[in-house]
Amino acid sequence: MHRLLGIRVKLRGKLTLTFLAVGLVLTSINVWSTRWLQLRWEAVVAQHNETDRIADRLATVANTVAEEGFGYAVSGDLTEKASCLNKLDNFDSVRRQLLAQSDIRDEEHAVLVVLGASLRRARLDAQQMFESYEAHGHVDRPIFEAYEAGMDTLSDGVYQLSDDIRLRSTADNQAARRRSDHVLFAIATAAAVLAISMGTGFGIRLTRPIFRLREAAIRVGEGDFDFTSEKRSEDELDDLTHAFADMAANIRRLLAAEAEQKSRLANIFASLGETLLVCSPSGSITAVNRAACATLGYQEDELVGKPLDSILATVRFEDLLARAVRQAAEGMSMSPSQDPQLLRKDGKQIAVSLSISLLRTAASETTGLICVAQDLSDHRRLEAELRQAQKLEAIGRMAAGIAHEINTPTQFVSDCIYFIRDATKDLLSLIEKYRSAMAVSGSGQATADTLASLHVAEQEADLPYLVTRLPSAIERALEGLSRIATIVRSMKVFAHPDQRQMAPVDLNQAVQSTLTVASNEYKYVAELETDFGELPQVTCHAGEVNQAVLNLIINAAHAIADHAKDGEKGLIRVRTRQDGDSAVISVSDTGGGIPESIRDRIFDPFFTTKEVGRGTGQGLSVAHSVIVEKHRGQLSFETERGRGTTFEIRLPIG
Amino acid sequence: MAQISMTAATRAAVLFVDDEPAVLEGFRDSFRREAFEIVTAESAFGALEILAARRVDVVVSDECMPQLSGADFLAMVHKRHPDVVRIMLTGEASLSAATRAINDGLYRFLSKPIEPSELCRVVRDALRIKSAAEARARLQVHKGT
Numbered sequence: 001m002h003r004l005l006g007i008r009v010k011l012r013g014k015l016t017l018t019f020l021a022v023g024l025v026l027t028s029i030n031v032w033s034t035r036w037l038q039l040r041w042e043a044v045v046a047q048h049n050e051t052d053r054i055a056d057r058l059a060t061v062a063n064t065v066a067e068e069g070f071g072y073a074v075s076g077d078l079t080e081k082a083s084c085l086n087k088l089d090n091f092d093s094v095r096r097q098l099l100a101q102s103d104i105r106d107e108e109h110a111v112l113v114v115l116g117a118s119l120r121r122a123r124l125d126a127q128q129m130f131e132s133y134e135a136h137g138h139v140d141r142p143i144f145e146a147y148e149a150g151m152d153t154l155s156d157g158v159y160q161l162s163d164d165i166r167l168r169s170t171a172d173n174q175a176a177r178r179r180s181d182h183v184l185f186a187i188a189t190a191a192a193v194l195a196i197s198m199g200t201g202f203g204i205r206l207t208r209p210i211f212r213l214r215e216a217a218i219r220v221g222e223g224d225f226d227f228t229s230e231k232r233s234e235d236e237l238d239d240l241t242h243a244f245a246d247m248a249a250n251i252r253r254l255l256a257a258e259a260e261q262k263s264r265l266a267n268i269f270a271s272l273g274e275t276l277l278v279c280s281p282s283g284s285i286t287a288v289n290r291a292a293c294a295t296l297g298y299q300e301d302e303l304v305g306k307p308l309d310s311i312l313a314t315v316r317f318e319d320l321l322a323r324a325v326r327q328a329a330e331g332m333s334m335s336p337s338q339d340p341q342l343l344r345k346d347g348k349q350i351a352v353s354l355s356i357s358l359l360r361t362a363a364s365e366t367t368g369l370i371c372v373a374q375d376l377s378d379h380r381r382l383e384a385e386l387r388q389a390q391k392l393e394a395i396g397r398m399a400a401g402i403a404h405e406i407n408t409p410t411q412f413v414s415d416c417i418y419f420i421r422d423a424t425k426d427l428l429s430l431i432e433k434y435r436s437a438m439a440v441s442g443s444g445q446a447t448a449d450t451l452a453s454l455h456v457a458e459q460e461a462d463l464p465y466l467v468t469r470l471p472s473a474i475e476r477a478l479e480g481l482s483r484i485a486t487i488v489r490s491m492k493v494f495a496h497p498d499q500r501q502m503a504p505v506d507l508n509q510a511v512q513s514t515l516t517v518a519s520n521e522y523k524y525v526a527e528l529e530t531d532f533g534e535l536p537q538v539t540c541h542a543g544e545v546n547q548a549v550l551n552l553i554i555n556a557a558h559a560i561a562d563h564a565k566d567g568e569k570g571l572i573r574v575r576t577r578q579d580g581d582s583a584v585i586s587v588s589d590t591g592g593g594i595p596e597s598i599r600d601r602i603f604d605p606f607f608t609t610k611e612v613g614r615g616t617g618q619g620l621s622v623a624h625s626v627i628v629e630k631h632r633g634q635l636s637f638e639t640e641r642g643r644g645t646t647f648e649i650r651l652p653i654g
Numbered sequence: 655m656a657q658i659s660m661t662a663a664t665r666a667a668v669l670f671v672d673d674e675p676a677v678l679e680g681f682r683d684s685f686r687r688e689a690f691e692i693v694t695a696e697s698a699f700g701a702l703e704i705l706a707a708r709r710v711d712v713v714v715s716d717e718c719m720p721q722l723s724g725a726d727f728l729a730m731v732h733k734r735h736p737d738v739v740r741i742m743l744t745g746e747a748s749l750s751a752a753t754r755a756i757n758d759g760l761y762r763f764l765s766k767p768i769e770p771s772e773l774c775r776v777v778r779d780a781l782r783i784k785s786a787a788e789a790r791a792r793l794q795v796h797k798g799t
Binding site for chain 1: 674676677679680681683684686687716718719720721744745746748765766767768769770771
């Protein structure tokens, strides 16, 4: 059935062939049976009609015979003897014809036989009658009456028989028709049964794949995708089954991929360090991650279902939603909002950076709000730690310079003190000699010897040298001590170790202290030019601003050192001025400028062009963080290759 | 007294190099009675000029100076005037500078602040070594001839 003459038969072909076969069988059965029955019926009817016709002729002959016979008798014309006898013979021959008919029944047969006997008798009577007439010229009454009676009997029998045959033949015809109807019905029934069984057989064969498909569909519908099909036939249904099996396999694969995707998302969701909250458009929390529970101090099942407002301390859900909608309309990505506070279960408020975005279906229908909150307490602590680390690094770097700055004056101060000590010893011994000379001269015995010995003593003490050098030695000692004091004081002003909060600060003094502390960083490569303008007190973290200025100065010194030729000194210009509501500190150098390719990266943490030991890439990053993030100021720069760079710090005065 | 009256030609000379004039002034005061002549320079280039112009036995140099660092300066001295004994006296030197100076045959590496008597002792030792080496060299020249 699957292959016909080696050609693959498709479903349509199968159906066509099946219908064709069944139709052909049914049609031929019906045609042939009808034809056969019709022929049979026609034969029966023809037979009966023939019998009828003969019976009618018999009756006609009988009638003629009777009438003519009577006529002879009545007219007394008995010359027609031969004709009469001929008629009677004819009568008998018709009777014999009828007797020969195949459909003549036994009783009819018997009647015809009796009729034959009566006819023979009637012939004898007729012959006797004609003989009597010939002999006597008239017919004896008894003879005529016998003939007449015989003829009556004969014609009565013939009429009776003729009617009977006609009636019977009609009935037979009807019976034959009924019989043929029955046979036709039986054949039709058989054909129908055959057709049904053929159809069913083919149907079962054809529908078997459909049932397999149906079973598969039910299993797939129930979620069982472990369904495979084996190749059984090669029609479209089988193709469909295979396609279905492939579909089930694809669904199985997709489901597995989706499950993996889901578990991956769940892992990401769970392992996300930031607090993640998802809430419905009505504002109740629908999902949270582990970090959210840890940050807010709740269990997951306590948070889910809670209104978001119950954990928001400084903003309302409606505002967040409105902002997210606006954000989405303007096509912006998630942007952190300014430090809202979240409310912990224990009532404590925590500052966070909150990013929000709408949760949407593919059809842009809003199904919720995603909030990602970053705990700023940690962030701020890390920022502070980074700044502290950089400060320590800067101080470490400067320690050598500061040590030099202190050790050099210490050296000459101590030299001076040693010199003054030795000179004092010499002067004291000289004074002793003067005093003894005075005692001698007081007694009026001053001599030239005394004066000479005093002169020698003065020579030994190197008195002219001491007289000219001692005052300058004392000045130098004082100057050295003041330099040491300045450096120590500047270090304190620079570091501001005791200032935790923002406080009003004299920025000029702060910048000056920074320049002092850092002098060893630049003084061998650059001249320093300062131009301090009038500045009001600026509220800031002085230590951190100093650190930012220091980083700019160190960078300026490095830029000049890298650019300078043959130990030629560059120039660092530090200016302060007031510009509206801002205090401006600018640091210019005559270095090589910043290459264009790195201009947008210089504020990135750990970005550096310096070799190990000279910079760690944190200076500008920390300066930016201090000025821009902590003080809401600005840090900008202008640079020209080969000419130098100017960094400008702007701090709000308020 | 006899020492002071020695002629300049025979007196040993010590060159102090420091960018801080007060330090040089201090050394002048401290060593005014020593037998050696005190020569000072406020920069490395100035010191090189002096070295080129006259005899110097010992150089005492600071490390942190503009234009030319003490280590670089002493390396140049070692190259141009190998007989000069070199001493580094520094307020603070990087490890690499100190290592380099010592590897170049530096006589002493000293830290500021140093007591004048201690510095004086080191300089005297240096001068003694220098004169002993010169005597040995003279002897060998004499033997050779």
